Amino acid sequence: MGAGSQLTVPGGGKAGGVYTWEEVQQHSSRTDQWLVIDRKVYNITQWAKRHPGGLRVIGHYAGEDATEAFAAFHPDPTFVQKFLKPLLIGELEASEPSQDRNKNAALIQDFHALRAQAKSDGLFQARPLFFCLHLGHIVLLEALAWLMIWYWGTNWIVTLLCGVILATAQSQAGWLQHDFGHLSVFKESRWNHLVHKFIIGHLKGASANWWNHRHFQHHAKPNIFRKDPDVNMLSIFVLGATQPVEYGIKKIKLLPYHRQHQYFFLVGPPLLIPVFFHIQIIRTMIIRHDWVDLAWCVSYYFRYFFLYIPLYGLFGSIALLSFVRFLESHWFVWVTQMNHLPMDIDHEKHRDWLTMQLQATCNIEQSFFNDWFSGHLNFQIEHHLFPTMPRHNYHLVAPRVRALCETYGVPYQMKTMWQGFTDIVWSLKNSGDLWLDAYLHK
Template structure:
């Protein structure tokens, strides 16, 4: 403990302690977690289990400054402060910097100024018409797909076209649920949560609780091994420049990783949604007894089979939805991985929000098609920096983000769509080669 202060009792809400960064950083284990928000020190050891966003998201910041993450994820900070107040145990000593490195402090100050500017400019306000039109074109695609085969028959050509239309609808619904999941549409969080359950459950046949658990962990610590579930490949792939060497030195060979850029096409895009995600969704809903999500999930399949069993029979309907998931999975994997997989993947470096997000993300060039195709996740940088910002405003804040990155010498990468996809394969090959070299020679 620094500054000679007395530590308050955990959960007492009495700010009796004065601490140094060295002391705060000692409390970063699962059974002993402190964090700092706006120079106030909180003991979140017990609260983490009750955190609405999940224990991992808040736990990832144990022993760290969570001020920027707190601002990024919470639309109503005053409301969130009510939960933090009982956890307050003290504050940083007056002699302690807001961050433990001078460069980080300058970046944080400039980024916070940018956040204030975009708030004042109204860039966190959504345009209802945009999201209504987006929802409308999803529903229109679904209706047209069914009307087409019910009216003109179920020939192979019409069935294929139906599957493509349904896969397009499912992919676009995926981008739409992402908007509501990030609380970026309505002012009130409860309305975002409600519509999120409808879109991801009734329109897609998935679960909001499952998505929240995975996706907010990803945003909290993107591309950080052991913290970001999106780079936890369960030994199927080795990613980045650090993990392959570690696996090679330890002689770990679950698969021939030097061939992963080839078998990626067999186990990545084809299987992620039809197999992996479906099993994960069911496991999360049942193991956590989330019956509300299960009801929304079942409502999708009741509606789907009601529409298509009379046309294709039960087995034919199962085959159709499996093929739709197969097509959707390719779309999803390429869009989400081209922004992250070729970027830096490493263990925790305790970096500021701007630096951490820019090392893990890149952008894809803007165009009407790219915006629609990727759900505006071609602006992955801006989305990660401002996860609550409505996506139709990403292009407005992008020039200011780019200028800030140039000021601090932080790379801001923009690629073509095809280069982004090609870099996914290149990065897998590079990582596989690193593994093979370490496996054979170290």
Template sequence: MGAGGQRIEPASSGVFTWEEVQSHCSRNDQWLVIDRKVYNVTEWAKRHPGGFRVIHHYAGEDATEAFTAFHPDKKFVQRFLKPLLIGELAETELSQDRQKNAAVIQDFQALYAHAEERGLFRAHSLFFLAHLAHILLMEILAWLLVRHGGTGWIQTALCAILMATAQIQAGWLQHDFGHLSVFRKSSWNHLAHKFLIGHLKGGSANWWNHRHFQHHAKPNVFSKDPDVNMLRIFVVGATQPVEYGTKKIKLMPYNHQHRYFFLVGPPLLIPIYFHLQIMHVMISRRDWVDMTWCLSYYLRYLSCYIPLYGILGTVALIIFVRFLESHWFVWVTQMNHLPMDIDHEKHQDWLTMQLQATCNIEKSPFNDWFSGHLNFQIEHHLFPTMPRHNYHRVAPLVRALCDKHKIPYQVKTLGEGMIDVIRSLKTSGNLWLDAYLHK
């Protein structure tokens, strides 16, 4: 649709080569390919609900698997794609990744279709309702504990632990709705997402969408995945440290980053960096809807705890809760990605790209709950709209496919995953030091 709701008719259909498609990869000129059809998404990218950056990351590329992964209702999305269609690829044309890995791509598409036939993309409402209930129960118990038990140090510490646990579990649950993996109607998922991240956590759904979908589209790819943008505080992977060392960049003593990580990583990510970023995004974009949801969280929290702790005590309590939540969040999210391959764009097929950037943590009732089932990070990245209670069902099929094509499928214990975070930071830091001193 054009400005003012006026329908834009598709341009005359043409036949294109990959060289022509790849030439349209700038921010002001973006083409992409889905199922061999060529679309001009230059103007649409600005209105894309997932943000313009996630589309730009595939400009001049084949986005078939990414499109399939992110959009559960293909018929609905086709209404928006149709006016953008400008032609198709010539019969003899194949993208670089499809030329190299045609068998992998074909087998993964077959696996995706098989998962749909088995009903693995259908959610069990009671599963998610139970998770919401236990979050609300912890919130209520935390308040009742200090309301009737007093505000001593022990009661306050227990209250903070309950609140932090509720916050992290609400974070995992909002993640489910953000990926449209609960309800069949996208609008219901969006509404539940705003309630969970806004009213229960004081965050912004649009900020999360625009950031997180970039991570899924190009995981561990510099300049495309915001989760590996370390603001030059850390160097990660094997390429970036050498680049920094060769250029004599020494903004931090990177050879000690595995030590100062404990001071600036887990403690500060949510209380400082995410909090400031969320506020900046909502204000700069005048996102009044998300601001209202966010404000409802703080009004609820302040009205509950100011009568018990006063203004300064209430502020101190929420900072401590965010401090605890941030530690939990960082370790869970980083152990699946940070020790894996982190590099510049390689233009790989969907399966290979996701497997090189992700690993799993062993399944257990505790690990499933502790990580919000993100211990199945591989399956989540391959099938982001799949309800998390089905990851363990599709995992053996994914592993068999990886074994067939000799693609590494890594599974670690929870302890190994956490240790590998520090080990990878130390390795990257040493690579930087060696390049800094000798190149």
């Protein structure tokens, strides 16, 4: 172990120790985890279980330099220091680089400067009125749907239109809860936490904690197998260029993957929210004894059936809800996957924050409709680089990010929405073809 005090600290390491990257990287297992922030070495083995963002997201940086991820996820580093201080076991040797595995130090430094300038310019400050107005238009959509049925009756034309309006409200509520899950809209965090629970629980019937722990992993390690849950396809699909070949060589054929771009339309958009997400949400809340989130979730269904059973009866209300979930699921899948599925999907490569996010995400052209339809997630690059930045400022920081990418030759992809949708299908087809070639190879 490196030079320093011989006083052993709980969990391993020596207080005031000096370490090399080789030593830090040896502590990257589930039961032994160190990481580096601003050249300081921390033993997070025990703390990971109590980490508010979940043990997995912090564990994904075990043995690595987590400085960039730490800055991205923690808008108030001073507040977090009181939790970090007891975990400090030493620092890197003076001869060691600040980043592990030969990352581009100049690129990282310039990105830090860009982020600091954006913060100085107030781009990380949320406008509560923006989000309140957005919440208001969601509530109005839900009220409009119920009033239409109440006034015009339950004929099939009104029901279909009502379903479309409710699905629109659900999708927009999804983007809004996404905002509150990422950033502090209100200065008082307690209010932000409560509003987030209200939107995702009472307006959508889902779980805030389930979403947080899952989604933060996606941002920490996007499109990285075994670290990003969004690319865990349970062997229903093979993604990227590496996984299909691995499956093909191992002769794994759980499904006809060369047809996955076709059965995607039957499995992905229609079933993700109504089936997979709902089963996972309920299961997670029960296993984790998350009774608060469960109560919020139950309040959604109580409100829904209270409003619609008098109009449609029990089975009619269930049918309407299923139709709404079906439409919402299509909206969600196409909007979220157009930014990620056609991009690089692979195993861990230990890239710097900017490069990792840019290779896993792309943007969709800005327009009033694209911004509203996607909840400003058409600016996926900026959202991933600055997850605590309010969405109404993405278009202001985007030119700065593009300029930095041009300086260092980092690809910055921009597409039309139609191209983004079609690239989902083509990427699945290309991956399926790679699997078939490897599978048939003797």
